[in-house]
Amino acid sequence: MKFQQIRSALSIVEFAGVRFMIDPMLAPKNTYPVFPYTCVTGEGNPTTDLPVSLESLFDVDAVIVTHLHLDHFDDTAREVLPKSLVLFAQSEEEATQLRGWGFADVRVLLEEGVEFEGVRLYKTRCEHGEGDPVTSDAYDFMGFSGKACGVVFEATESARKPENFRFYLAGDTVFCEYVEEAIAKFAPAVVAVNAAGAQFPKGHPLIMNEYDVLTLMRRHPELKVIATHLDGVSHATVTSESLRAFAKEKGLEKLAVPAQGETIELAA
Numbered sequence: 001m002k003f004q005q006i007r008s009a010l011s012i013v014e015f016a017g018v019r020f021m022i023d024p025m026l027a028p029k030n031t032y033p034v035f036p037y038t039c040v041t042g043e044g045n046p047t048t049d050l051p052v053s054l055e056s057l058f059d060v061d062a063v064i065v066t067h068l069h070l071d072h073f074d075d076t077a078r079e080v081l082p083k084s085l086v087l088f089a090q091s092e093e094e095a096t097q098l099r100g101w102g103f104a105d106v107r108v109l110l111e112e113g114v115e116f117e118g119v120r121l122y123k124t125r126c127e128h129g130e131g132d133p134v135t136s137d138a139y140d141f142m143g144f145s146g147k148a149c150g151v152v153f154e155a156t157e158s159a160r161k162p163e164n165f166r167f168y169l170a171g172d173t174v175f176c177e178y179v180e181e182a183i184a185k186f187a188p189a190v191v192a193v194n195a196a197g198a199q200f201p202k203g204h205p206l207i208m209n210e211y212d213v214l215t216l217m218r219r220h221p222e223l224k225v226i227a228t229h230l231d232g233v234s235h236a237t238v239t240s241e242s243l244r245a246f247a248k249e250k251g252l253e254k255l256a257v258p259a260q261g262e263t264i265e266l267a268a
Helices: 073-078 090-098 132-141 177-186 208-221 240-250
Strands: 001-005 010-015 018-022 062-065 086-089 105-108 114-116 117-126 147-154 167-169 188-194 224-228 264-267
Touching: 010 147, 010 167, 018 114, 086 090, 086 114, 090 105, 105 114, 117 177, 147 177, 167 177, 188 208, 208 224, 208 240
Parallel strands: 018 062, 062 086, 086 105, 167 188, 188 224
Antiparallel strands: 001 010, 001 264, 010 018, 114 117, 117 147, 147 167
16 A cells, blocks of 8 residues: 555545545645634644645545544635545545535445545544533634544455555544544554644643654554644644654654655565
């Protein structure tokens, strides 16, 4: 498989010969204000420009939208993504919203899996602040849901190119029982984690930070881990540079922290 880090949670995953765009936030730098009620480390959103041309990102077979927060599907994506692209949403509610914006082929991810072009996609659960009263209240103030999902990729017999391992995109979650359950159930060889340490004030976490990554990798030393969703949003407290330094200090040799625009290739 190939994983191209674009910006923040936006990436291109090529698995079993099928290209998926993940969580398109496509606006130019500082198009949107900082996220309210969060720790602020940037002047606006996104905090960086795209490292590749916008049009080059459209060369995909499908788009996976893990949830509809602005840093995973923004107004620019809503406007410029070709309406003929296949989109996968985490729920029927969000699929209906995407269809209302003109996307013609929106499908819903399911825990029991859905097949696309020889790749079976399984929806996994996330803890994205829903279980914490402070973050839940803040989401209510902003009019957002705390629901998010991850996705496990598995090649089927009809795959264009055989992949002999599963890939787990954990999504917007802290390290928790849902992550452990997905690893136990699917036994992935490669895991991508959203690791920017985004949080509400007073330390209420929204996604993984460097210590979540450390815990994950020490509990599961067999895993190859990709860190994504690092640079590009105003509420990130972990950067790619700081995580690389942390990984070196802690001896996390199986952790990949790709730069914006960089493509890495992984096998089992």
